[in-house]
Amino acid sequence: MTELPVAHPIASPQPGAAEYPGLDAWRDLPVVQQPTWADSEVHRAAVAELSSLPPLVFAGEVDLLRQRLADAAEGKAFLLQGGDCAETFEGATADKISARVRTILQMAVVLTYGASLPVIKMGRMAGQFAKPRSSNDETREGVTLPAYRGDMVNGYEFTPESRAHNANRMVQAYHTSASTLNLIRAFTQGGFADLRLVHHWNKGFTANPAHSRYESLAREIDRAVKFMDACGADFDALKRVEFFASHEALVLDYERALTRIDSRTGLPYGTSGHFLWIGERTRQLDGAHVDFLSRIRNPIGVKLGPTSTADDALRLIDKLDPQREPGRLTFITRMGAGNIREKLPALVEKVTASGAKVLWVTDPMHGNTVTSPNGYKTRNFDDVIDEVRGFFEVHHALGTFPGGLHVEMTGDDVAECLGGADPIDQHAFLERYESVCDPRLNHMQSLEMAFLVAGALGKR
Structure with missing residues (x-):
C-alpha cells in the first residue's frame, strides 16, 4: 500500500492520561492519515481535556462484546455492523439516530428469525467522525484546500476556515459521541427495542416491497410471541437488547487520550468505543x-482489501492476537464483487490452517465504489449483493463460517446507491444524496440486504 507522507505534531502523554508500558511506542513509528493540526497549543489543550474526561464505554461492556464475538467466531452467532460512512455533528439528532437504530434492529430481527442465530448488534456510531483520504488536498475551480477528513478533524464546507485542521473538534467529537451513546442506551434499554414492538419499528418509513416482506415476518413473530405469552413465558429478555458502538480508530491522538487502565485487571482499554478497527490504508x-491497537484489550477489526495476502493476514494475527484468543480479532474483507471469489479463498484457507480463531466479516461496500455519469460517488446495489453472495459461497466451499456483515447504511430515505427492489437511479441523487463521504444503503436497501443474508445463513 502506498501512503501520502504526513507530518504533524503528536502530543506527549498528558497528566492524568492512562499510563501503561508500551502504550506510547506508536509515537516513534511511521504514522499515516493523521491531521496536521493548525495550532499546537489548541492541540495540547484538547488532548489534555480528552485525557481527563470520563470513558465513553466501559471495560466490562468491552469484555462482554469480546465474548459475543468469540461465539460468532465459533459459528454460534452472527455480527451485524452498520451505520454512517462518516457521522457528522449536525446529523447527531434524535430522529436520525433513532432511524438508524431502528433499521439495525429490523435487520437483526430478519437475520435472527431467518437464520435461527443470535445476532450481535453493532453500530458504526458514536465515534465514526474521521475518514482516511486518498489525497491530502481537494481542488475546486482552481482553489486548493485540505481534503475533508471528517468532522473530528475539519469541516465539509469548502472554505479555508472550515478546512483547517482544528483539534477542538476532537473534544466536540467526544461530546457528540457521548450524546449519541446516551440515546442509543435509552432506545435499546428503555423499551424501544422490545421485540413485541416489531410492527412499530416500521412506522414512519415509506411503504415499499422490503417493508411488505418485513411486515409479513413481523406477523409471524407476533403470533409466536402471543402463543408463548399464552403459555406463561417470561418476556423480560425481549424488552431490551445489547447494542455496541464501533468506529475506525484513525486519529491516534484521540484514541490514545481516551485509553484508560481498567481497575479490575490493570490492563488498558480504548474507551472511545467497544470495537475499534484498522482500515485498509493504515494496516501497515x-x-x-x-x-497501538495491539496493546489495548478491545476486540479489534482489520479491513483486508484485494491486495491483501495470506502472509499479511498471518502476520497481523501474530501482532494483534498472539494468544489466538477467540473474539479478539475480526477480519473485515472488502474485496469487490469482481475479486471476492478469487482473492478470499487463499486467505481463509491459510488462516484456518494456522489454528487462529478469527471472525470473518464481509464489507461489500468499499470495494464496489464507482462514479455515476452525473458525477456522484455511488455503488450499484447488484454489485454489493454479488459480493455478499461471493463471501458466503467461499465460506460454504471451504466449510468455514461467514460470521458477519459490515455495511454503510442509514435509516433515512436517501438516494446514494443505485438499484434495489424500488430502484434508485442517478437522477434521484440531485434531491436525495446526503452523504458527505461515501454512498450508503438506504433503509429499504438495508432490509433487502438482511433478507438475502438471512436466506444464505438459513441454508446452513
Missing part, C-alpha cells in the same frame, strides 16, 4: 496504528 505491520 510496522506502523503506528497496528502497534
Whole structure:
C-alpha cells in the first residue's frame, strides 16, 4: 500500500492520561492519515481535556462484546455492523439516530428469525467522525484546500476556515459521541427495542416491497410471541437488547487520550468505543496504528482489501492476537464483487490452517465504489449483493463460517446507491444524496440486504 507522507505534531502523554508500558511506542513509528493540526497549543489543550474526561464505554461492556464475538467466531452467532460512512455533528439528532437504530434492529430481527442465530448488534456510531483520504488536498475551480477528513478533524464546507485542521473538534467529537451513546442506551434499554414492538419499528418509513416482506415476518413473530405469552413465558429478555458502538480508530491522538487502565485487571482499554478497527490504508505491520491497537484489550477489526495476502493476514494475527484468543480479532474483507471469489479463498484457507480463531466479516461496500455519469460517488446495489453472495459461497466451499456483515447504511430515505427492489437511479441523487463521504444503503436497501443474508445463513 502506498501512503501520502504526513507530518504533524503528536502530543506527549498528558497528566492524568492512562499510563501503561508500551502504550506510547506508536509515537516513534511511521504514522499515516493523521491531521496536521493548525495550532499546537489548541492541540495540547484538547488532548489534555480528552485525557481527563470520563470513558465513553466501559471495560466490562468491552469484555462482554469480546465474548459475543468469540461465539460468532465459533459459528454460534452472527455480527451485524452498520451505520454512517462518516457521522457528522449536525446529523447527531434524535430522529436520525433513532432511524438508524431502528433499521439495525429490523435487520437483526430478519437475520435472527431467518437464520435461527443470535445476532450481535453493532453500530458504526458514536465515534465514526474521521475518514482516511486518498489525497491530502481537494481542488475546486482552481482553489486548493485540505481534503475533508471528517468532522473530528475539519469541516465539509469548502472554505479555508472550515478546512483547517482544528483539534477542538476532537473534544466536540467526544461530546457528540457521548450524546449519541446516551440515546442509543435509552432506545435499546428503555423499551424501544422490545421485540413485541416489531410492527412499530416500521412506522414512519415509506411503504415499499422490503417493508411488505418485513411486515409479513413481523406477523409471524407476533403470533409466536402471543402463543408463548399464552403459555406463561417470561418476556423480560425481549424488552431490551445489547447494542455496541464501533468506529475506525484513525486519529491516534484521540484514541490514545481516551485509553484508560481498567481497575479490575490493570490492563488498558480504548474507551472511545467497544470495537475499534484498522482500515485498509493504515494496516501497515510496522506502523503506528497496528502497534497501538495491539496493546489495548478491545476486540479489534482489520479491513483486508484485494491486495491483501495470506502472509499479511498471518502476520497481523501474530501482532494483534498472539494468544489466538477467540473474539479478539475480526477480519473485515472488502474485496469487490469482481475479486471476492478469487482473492478470499487463499486467505481463509491459510488462516484456518494456522489454528487462529478469527471472525470473518464481509464489507461489500468499499470495494464496489464507482462514479455515476452525473458525477456522484455511488455503488450499484447488484454489485454489493454479488459480493455478499461471493463471501458466503467461499465460506460454504471451504466449510468455514461467514460470521458477519459490515455495511454503510442509514435509516433515512436517501438516494446514494443505485438499484434495489424500488430502484434508485442517478437522477434521484440531485434531491436525495446526503452523504458527505461515501454512498450508503438506504433503509429499504438495508432490509433487502438482511433478507438475502438471512436466506444464505438459513441454508446452513
